[in-house]
Amino acid sequence: xxxxxxxxxxxxxxxxxxxxxxxxxxxxxxxxxxxxxxxxxxxxxxxxxxxxxxxxxxxxxxxxxxxxxxxxxxxxxxxxxxxxxxxxxxxxxxxxxxxxxxxxxxxxxxxxxxxxxxxxxxxxxxxxxxxxxxxxxxxxxxxxxxxxxxxxxxxxxxxxxxxxxxxxxxxxxxxxxxxxxx
Numbered sequence: 001x002x003x004x005x006x007x008x009x010x011x012x013x014x015x016x017x018x019x020x021x022x023x024x025x026x027x028x029x030x031x032x033x034x035x036x037x038x039x040x041x042x043x044x045x046x047x048x049x050x051x052x053x054x055x056x057x058x059x060x061x062x063x064x065x066x067x068x069x070x071x072x073x074x075x076x077x078x079x080x081x082x083x084x085x086x087x088x089x090x091x092x093x094x095x096x097x098x099x100x101x102x103x104x105x106x107x108x109x110x111x112x113x114x115x116x117x118x119x120x121x122x123x124x125x126x127x128x129x130x131x132x133x134x135x136x137x138x139x140x141x142x143x144x145x146x147x148x149x150x151x152x153x154x155x156x157x158x159x160x161x162x163x164x165x166x167x168x169x170x171x172x173x174x175x176x177x178x179x180x181x182x
Contacts, residue, residue, distance in 0.1 A: 002041060003048050007055035010034070014056065024059035031058060069093075073181050080179035084163075085171055087139050088155055094136040103163050105154040110140055 010031070017027045035053035042048050069077065074093065078086050088102060097105075101119055109118045111129075115137055118129045132140070143154050157163045 005052055007052045010053055010056045014059070018059070024061045025063075028058045028061065031056065069181075073179070076179040077175060077181060081175045082171070084155075084157075085168075085175060087143065088163075088168070089172075091136055091139045091155075094133050094139075095130070099165055099168065102155060103153075103165060103168065106152050107144070107149055107154060110144075110154065112137070112141070112144075 014027055014031065017030065018024070022030075031053055035051060038048060038051040038053050042051050078089060081089060091097070092099075092102060095102075095117070097119075104121075105117070109120070110116075111118070115132050116129050117132055118127065120127050140154065147156070151160060153162055155163055157167070
């Protein structure tokens, strides 16, 4: 019965899931879904008097993975990449921009004279003007010359439209596999 479920039972479930090999993040997602169900039962349907999931601590999640390409891996990756992806990879390596910052980059953000890029909508909601090194600037100049500056965005697909993140990720993972990089 729903009303008989206790925080202790939920905690035991959490421990059992971890022992079964579920990641902390997976367990947290399961707790969130369970908590949502109890909130519905509590607030909308009035089936229970409290949400026992709210009394159970979530797992600590460590998402930090630091992985740097070696120069040899970078060369193999670029060799295995199509031209459009090479440009994005080189630009990403030399700017450190996030995927969305690259895919959403427009020409009005680029200042060739000052050798800077202005990021308006960052993850932390701030506006930054950042210097660009010679390699990244060269990628921008080649992109500008290939489009004549007629496009809104810097990086486009073959149809002249915004590159979808899923397509970029799929192509990147295929390239990593072809290059033999783990």
